[in-house]
Amino acid sequence: MSTEAIPMRPIWYFVGWVLIIVGMIVMAAGIYYLFVPIHLDIELRGMHMSIWWGLVLLIGGLMLTLFNRKKTVV
Amino acid sequence: MHTITMTLFDWAILLVYLGFVVWVGFFLKKFTKTDEDYFLAGRRNSAFVAGVAFMSANMGALEVVGYAGQGAEYGLFALHFYLIGAIPAILFLGIFMMPFYYKNRIKSTPGYLKERYDEKTRVLNAISFSLMTVLSAGISLYALALVLKTFLGWDWDLSIWLSAGFVALYIILSGLLSAIFTEIMQFFLIWGGILLLPVLGIVDLGGPGKAFANLPAVYTHLWSIAGSAADNPMKLDWPALVFGLGFGISFGYWTTDFLIIQRAFSAKDVRSARLAPIIASYFKILLGFVVVGSGMVGLALMRDPHSGFALLHTDGRVNYDSVIPLLMMRYFPPGLVGVGVTSLIAMFMAGQAGNMSAFNTVWTYDIYQSVINKSASQKNLIWMGRAATVVGILLSIIGAYWAKSMPTIIDYLQAIASWILAPAVAVILLGMLVKWISPDGAFWGMLIGTIVSFAMFMALQLGWITPGAIAPGGTASAMAANFWRALWAWLISSGIAVGVSLFTEKRPEAELVGLVRGLSVKEEVAEIPLYKKPVFWASITVVVFIILNIVFW
Incomplete structure (x- = not known):
């Protein structure tokens, strides 16, 4: 059995991609319900947290992906 | 109570997460060639x-x-679980204990007991630890199904089998490697799901200056209300906190529980292994504020008659554990609901995967290879690890159904840990500090400590004794009795280990090099900058720890 380690991208790169996708979906939900008004039975709905938090996740994901796109670990 | 409504956006987020964990299992399989790849x-x-x-x-x-x-x-008193109940033990593990574990290429905590003492001490610890992990995984699975049924209206059986199936898939395929990959993903999703809760709650309550201003002092201090058990709602005095929680419970969990320590063993060198718990200590403190802060938001809302916020009631009693899902329902719009629900599921899966990866390692190395097949090949060990995962998952599903038929079993979870971990930390610590502790001393100390701790627990449950009989001072809560019982188990195990060692055969010093303080090989240590030294980062945690305890005194 070969025990030679295979290089791969760091975990942060993959985490970055998931955060980008999740951030985009959360933002999309926030923008969608901005234009398609339905009654949301929640507090602080005027803060549109889906948009802001989606943006935070998206930026975090972009940073992780960009910083790690050329790195490899063994 | 109405349930959380999931929109298409929320389902999409959950599917992205579940898709990721399945992909991780398949993707990492090609990197899992040796038993160390799979288990460490x-x-x-x-x-x-x-x-x-x-x-x-x-x-x-x-x-x-x-x-x-x-x-x-x-x-705020609950913050003790994140400060005195965690930080000293985490730092002690990183600074003092980790080199003994890591430098000898030990693969598990029972493995240390084998190297330091003998095979029977290892097997005793491995069997009790395996039972604990399988039962913990079952209870975790039960709790997941309960949350999904209560707050999302999902089917009980489907929740249990699906979540267990996902965890089984990625652990079977790639072992600890995929467990760590998904845990890091879960780490981000969990923060993404819960970090907003205290922030939104404080905004809702009128801002940082007003949010908790109306809470009585017993809810906003750490130590000034710990002079006597009667002064605080948890009914704990400072000796129970310092010695019971800070030592008896905390050291058992953070320095001995292989589920946690296994992650540090996966580090590339001893400096990284020592830094791992120290880095975790920063997150532990931050998590304390987010988690306890969320709970306090719920507390403040409950005391405000205009908030319309109330916790669920179960069997006529307030169900405080419902606070996080209820806050998500109160504040999270579509999209964020998906992140919140995914973070809850991720938490359960992290717990389940952690238990399973620890179980398959201890079973394979410390029971299978040690007792059943001493000459097992690498391929055979990986096969056994996968088989152990399947069996462990099935046992945890049985445990979940058992817990469903007997919900009070959850109350025993902390107790089980104190039966097993407190005696283990006693003999491991003695083993690292005192070279003349004998194998027989360690074995009997651990066995009798476990039996005595269990007997004390049963005597309390059956009403033969009161909590005050276990805790000094005479009056105590059940929680204080838990803390003191762990400390007594530690003291009894230590006392028996020392006593028996006086009359039984010790291991030669030559066999204990690197395993006991004072018998370590002096190594040439390369000079590294201060900021790369574990002790530097641990010192910062100590300063933060002291400041927080003073600020919230």
């Missing part, structure tokens, strides 16, 4: 990866949802 993630992780995984293994739902519940019931 190839020992090639950086300090930060190992540290985040170390922390993530502690972010199971029973911890997060449960301690938020403690925050809702007891206020």
